[in-house]
Amino acid sequence: xxxxxxxxxxxxxxxxxxxxxxxxxxxxxxxxxxxxxxxxxxxxxxxxxxxxxxxxxxxxxxxxxxxxxxxxxxxxxxxxxxxxxxxxxxxxxxxxxxxxxxxxxxxxxxxxxxxxxxxxxxxxxxxxxxxxxxxxxxxxxxxxxxxxxxxxxxxxxxxxxxxxxxxxxxxxxxxxxxxxxxxxxxxxxxxxxxxxxxxxxxxxxxxxxxxxxxxxxxxxxxxxxxxxxxxxxxxxxxxxxxxxxxxxxxxxxxx
Numbered sequence: 001x002x003x004x005x006x007x008x009x010x011x012x013x014x015x016x017x018x019x020x021x022x023x024x025x026x027x028x029x030x031x032x033x034x035x036x037x038x039x040x041x042x043x044x045x046x047x048x049x050x051x052x053x054x055x056x057x058x059x060x061x062x063x064x065x066x067x068x069x070x071x072x073x074x075x076x077x078x079x080x081x082x083x084x085x086x087x088x089x090x091x092x093x094x095x096x097x098x099x100x101x102x103x104x105x106x107x108x109x110x111x112x113x114x115x116x117x118x119x120x121x122x123x124x125x126x127x128x129x130x131x132x133x134x135x136x137x138x139x140x141x142x143x144x145x146x147x148x149x150x151x152x153x154x155x156x157x158x159x160x161x162x163x164x165x166x167x168x169x170x171x172x173x174x175x176x177x178x179x180x181x182x183x184x185x186x187x188x189x190x191x192x193x194x195x196x197x198x199x200x201x202x203x204x205x206x207x208x209x210x211x212x213x214x215x216x217x218x219x220x221x222x223x224x225x226x227x228x229x230x231x232x233x234x235x236x237x238x239x240x241x242x243x244x245x246x247x248x249x250x251x252x253x254x255x
Contacts, residue, residue, distance in 0.1 A: 004032065005032050005033055005034060006032075006068070007030035007031060007032055007066075007202075008031050008032055008033055008067065008068065008171050008172050008201070008202035009030065009031040009054070009065070009066065009067050009085070009171075009172045009202060009204075010028075010029075010030045010031075010064075010065070010066045011027060011028055011029050011030070011050075011053070011054060011063065011064070011065055012028050012063055012064040012065075012066070013026050013027075013028055013062060013063040013064065014026070014027045014028065014050070014053055014060055014062070014063035014064075014065065015027070015060060015061045015062040015063055016049055016053055016058060016060055016061050017061045022226050023046050023049040023226050024046045024049045024050050024053060024060075024226045025046075025226040025227050026062075026063070026227070027046075027050060027063075027223070027226075027227070027228055028063075028228075029221050029228075029231065031172055031202035031203070031204050032202050033171075033198070033199070033200070033201060033202045034198055034199055034202075034218075035198055035202070035203075035218035035219060036194065036195070036198050036203045036204075036205055036216050036217050036218050036219075037202075037203065037204050037205070037217065037218070037219045037220075037221065038204075038205045038206070038207060038213045038216065038217035038219070038220050038221070039051075039204065039205070039206050039220075039221045039222075039223060040206075040207070040208075040210070040213055040220060040221075040222055040223070041222055041223035041224055042224065044225070045223040045224050045225065045226070046223050046225070046226040046227075047206045047223055048090070048176065048206065049226075050206075050223070051087065051174050051176050051204065051206055053065070054085070054087075054174055054204070055077055055080060055085060055087045055174055056072070056075060056076055056077035056079070056080045056085075057077055059074070060073065067080075067083055067084060067085060067171065067172065068171075070083060072085070081110075081111075081168060082111065083171075084168075084169070084170050084171030084172060085170065085171070085172045085174065086165035086166075086168050086170035086172065086173050086174070087165065087173065087174035087175070087176065088158070088161045088162060088165060088173075088174070088175050088176060088178060089161075089176055090176050090177045090180060092154075092157050092158065092161060093161065094149045094157055094160055094161060094164070095149060096148070096149050096150035097148065097149070097150060098148070098149055099145065099146050099147060099148055099149065100136070100141055100144050100145050100146070100147055100148075100149055100152065100156075100160055100163075101132060101136065101145040101146060103149055103160055103163075103164055104132045104135050104136055104141075104160070104163050104164055104167050105128060105129075105132045105167075106164075107135075107163075107164035107165070107167040107168055108128045108131040108132050108135070108167035108168070109125075109128055110168065111167075111168045111169065112125075112127070112128065131167050131169075132167060134166075135163045135164070135166040135167040136163055138163065138166055138193075138196070138197075139159045139160065139162050139163035139166065139193060140159060140189065140193060141156065141159055141160060141163055144156060153186065154181055154182065154186065155182050155183070155185075155186025155187075155189060155190065156186075158178060158179075158182070158186075158190060159189070159190065159193060162175075162178070162193060162194075162197075166197075170201050171201055171202065172201060172202045172203075172204070173197065173201050173202070173203045173204070174204050175194065175203065175204065175205045175206070175207075176206050177206060177207055177208065178190055178194060178205065178207065179191070179207055179209050179212055180208075187209070187212065191212055191215060191216060194216055195216055198218075205217070214234050214238070217234055218233075218234075219231070219232065219233060219234075220232065220233070220234055220237045222237060222240075222243050229242065229243070230242070230243050
């Protein structure tokens with residue numbers, strides 16, 4: 001049996017309380033390069049709070065977050081991004097009046113040693129240009145590079161978000177409902193894209209589309225009321241009676 005790679009990112013006993021409400025309570029999980037770890041559960045389960053804790057958009061009440069040997073627990077979102085934690089959001093976060101290429105180039109430039117160097121055009125920086133071209137190609141957007149972002153389809157805008165994350169050379173990608181609002185064809189394209197990324201970085205996906213989740217995920221964590229109620233291989237989650245009854249529907253066929 002092949003030895004598992006060391007975790008790229010670990011959450012250990014992670015909790016977040018808002019007053020008397022425990023939105024996330026004692027959650028531990030790890031993300032590894034080579035696999036997609038999906039988090040599922042009903043609305044209010046704590047999934048979005050968890051991903052916000054991992055990205056630094058929220059600070060934890062208790063617990064630890066580690067990126068390899070680096071402690072990220074008290075790092076800002078900006079620091080985490082520089083160290084290699086990239087994320088996409090439920091709502092599209094692009095620059096709509098910039099071209100597809102300009103959006104990705106700005107993301108690439110943000111991780112350069114002098115991102116705001118006004119004396120040198122980023123167009124003349126071969127490293128930025130190479131990173132931009134590579135991210136566009138990985139996301140399937142090379143042919144749409146000169147299109148203004150507001151004129152991209154919804155699915156293409158979500159691909160653009162992924163390209164912008166890729167341009168930062170992430171070690172970990174946190175994808176929050178990447179298929180939200182997509183039609184079938186766009187969703188299939190995004191599923192293929194996400195699946196192609198797992199050998200380059202560790203991925204965590206929060207998603208409501210159960211068909212997509214079971215197609216993509218190598219491991220699943222199921223949350224309810226801020227707690228982890230099950231975690232394991234997709235086959236184990238499918239066979240878990242409590243998960244079937246509470247979150248997937250007792251009568252749902254999960255073949």
